[in-house]
Amino acid sequence: MPPKRRFYKRRPKHKTPIPDDITESESLATPSDVHKAKKVKWREQEDPDTPGKATASHADSSDEEDLVVAEKVCLTAFCQYGRLGCAYYDPVKRIIYALEDTQEGSHYDLIKMVLEQASADVILTSSRSDDGFIDCLQEHSIGTSSTFQIRPHKDFTPQKGRDRLQSLELLAQVPGGNHEQGSSDDSESTMSSGLPARNAYDFMKRRGAPVGDPTRRRWGASIRMSNFVAADSSPLCMSSIGALIDQLVRERIARDLDDDPLAAIDVRDIEALTLTEEMHINADALFSLQVFENESHASIHSNRSKEGLSLFGILNTTHTTLGRSLLRTWFLRPSLSIPVITARHDAVECLNNPENLLTSGVMRKHLKGIKNMPQISNTLKVGRAKLSDWQGLVKFTFHATMLREAISELQHGAHVPVVKKLIEALDVSSFKELGTAIDWEESASTGRVCVRPQIDEELDSRKHVYYGIDAVLSQVAGEICSKVPERYTSLNVVYFPQLGYLICVPMLEEWKGEGGIEAIDGWVFQFSSNDYVYFKSQEMRDMDTHIGDLHSAIVDREIEVIQDLLERILVHMDGINHACDVCAELDCLLAFAQASIAYNYKRPYMVDENIIDISQGRRVLGVWSLYVVQLTVE
Known part of the structure; x- marks a missing residue:
């Protein structure tokens, strides 16, 4: 009976259409029935007119629908x-x-x-x-x-x-009844002829592997799995x-x-899995089309690699980290949406307009100053931001402001989607105050983030005392000198963060002997070096109490001010990250525009039909259709 055909095993990567004479109820057979029918086909080789086969092929449709729903x-x-x-x-x-x-x-x-x-x-x-x-x-x-x-x-x-x-x-x-059982005549003729086996299954038969051998089944399955x-x-x-x-x-x-x-x-x-909006290309196809190609470093002592002669290497003239990553994603998964491709073509055409070439160059210059803001924002959130991270944040605010002004100078760019998104994303009013509270000169000299004056009154007061403490220490040192024995030819009062105020006396020769260091009554020995000895007296304790540990207090207060500033900045982080994403898209489109000028690419006309019509064109490396069409075709 013709319905018998629906139980044939299909070869990998090929679709077997359901015969026209099979009804919907027959095509929805239960898994158990299908499994049994396959055993009948491949292992028992029953006649097509066998009644049991017809029974298996006509399953109850209502039971099958319930199974599918379940x-x-x-x-x-x-x-x-x-x-x-x-x-x-x-x-x-x-x-x-x-x-x-x-x-x-x-x-x-x-x-x-x-x-x-x-x-x-x-x-x-x-x-x-x-x-x-x-x-x-x-x-x-x-x-x-x-x-x-x-x-x-x-x-x-x-x-x-x-x-x-x-x-x-x-x-x-095994895909095929002849391979599973096979006629003995064919097998014997193949064995006796001495000719090499034409395929892997003939080779296994010549080796005398049993039909139901598990090793043979695993061997065949491992080969077919690569399909x-x-x-x-x-x-x-x-x-x-x-x-x-x-x-x-x-x-x-x-x-x-x-x-x-x-x-x-x-x-x-x-x-x-085929996506409806994007094409997924495996690694072998990407390598064959020369879309990506990694080259090893010229030095044998380096394990680093770089992009070689590939389509991505030729077209990658991006200036931002996010732009480079986005361009790689576009090449890994090209868009199948004609509106998306058309929007990119509109942007490239606008950027390559002779009236906009100077503006495009200015935008490339400002894109170089935009750092990887998502990474910086994560560092700020966890409280591990360095001075370079804050500098990257401030640079973003400056370059975003200049980029917004450059975009406004584009001619015929009002209809370009990426221009509209940039105007909405680069909200300068919310970015301009970021980082204005940081004293960059002091931060560079101290190696930590410092707050500039006139931001916090309490912090300014502590810094005023800290910067004027030298005069106070000199006055206290003079008062102590008048009370100590004459053998202490000179002494000084110093301040150490975390340790407080100490009396510093030069090391005497008599203290280097077996007797050791002898302190004046009321002084307590703290520590010594090769040249100086440090003591703590009652005057020093009074200064610790009344003046306090100035440096630690200043650092603590600056941390509080920076934390308040950070909380205000984090409110705008989502907008900043979104602006960086749009800037990455602009970076990729500028790279396409630069490549189209350098290699004389022309804009194609996109249609819904499955047609590629190229007149007097040339290909880019090994790539023919999709990648070139998404850019421009000569």
Whole structure:
């Protein structure tokens, strides 16, 4: 019967259409029935007219619909050190969609698109995922009322993912009845001819491996697995697939209590996850297209690498850290949205307008002064900011102000989306007072953040006493000299932070003998050096009480003032980070504009049809369509 065809095992990476003569109820067979039917096809080779086959193919449609409704879309994701790998299972299509390891952005935009596209009911991640990534998944689960769980790291291991994949019938089963049993005549003719085997399965037959040999099944599964996912270069993806299959097994055991739940899981195919708005390109394709290429350092004593002769290396003329990272993300995941590509083309055309070339150069100059503000803001939040971090914050306020003025001088830029976003993001009124309370000269000399005068009255009073303490110490030293014996030819009163005020007397020769240092009545020996001896007297104790530890008091008060300033700054940090993101986008567009002038690229006309029509054009390195089209084509 024709419906028999729907139980053929499909080859990897090829879709087998469902025959037209199969009804909807037949195509929705239960996993157990499909599993049994596959055994009939491959192991028993029953005749197509066998009644049992027809019974298996005509399952009750209502029971199958209830099963589909009961199953939920499960997604597993693992993000570590900024790299993401994930997988999810579609219970209706019976397909596992896998996203190979790729670079994730700081705002986790990629996983947000995957979650929105998959509409997952159950979301799982590893306990060793990045904290920000876990927070992102948790926020999504709260907003969508989906189930979110953090599983132990032992559930997310690449080796477990390989083992679970190789155990699936999709990979473990030999694809073709002739290979599974094969005629003895063909086998004998192949053996007797002495010719080499034409494929791996003939080679295994010539070795005399049994049909049901587990080693043979694992060997074949490991070969076929490379057709679906790059196991070696995508450990996060393999870990996610292993955790996903474990979750499906748990659900199967809870629902059906099958003897072999792993074999009962019906996985018709494993496909690469295709995003609707962005294209995901694996590492092999990126290398083949010469999009990225790392070159080792010329010195044999250095392990550093640099970008070689690649498309990214040619077009990367960005000036900011965030711009460089964003441009790399654009090359890793090119946009498929025509409005997004058109907006970039509009910006490049505006920046390359002859009237705007001077303004574009000014904007590049000010972009050089913008530091990595998200990193600086994190340092400020945890209280570990250095003087360089505060300087980066102040430089941002200056260059943001100048960049806002330069943008206003652009001709025909009112319709460009990035110009509109920059005007809204660079709110100079909220940035201009940041860092104005810092005394940069004193901070550079002391190596810490200091507050300039006329910011805090109490701090100014303490600094006034501290800077005038030399006259007070000289006066006290003169009074003490009139009361001590004449053998103390000279003495001085000094101040040490944390130690207070001390009497400093030059080391006498008699104190270097066996008798040691003898103090005057009322003096208490503190410590000594090779040249001086330090004592504490009642006068020194009175000064400790009335004047106090000035330096420590000044530092403590400056910390309080800086903390108050920091709390006011943190209110604007979200706006500052958003402004940096928009500046990074402008940095990338300026790099595209500079490349289009240098290499004489022309703006393409974007259409919805699957057509690439290039007249008298040339390619950039090994790249033909997508990357060149997104920039400009000659």
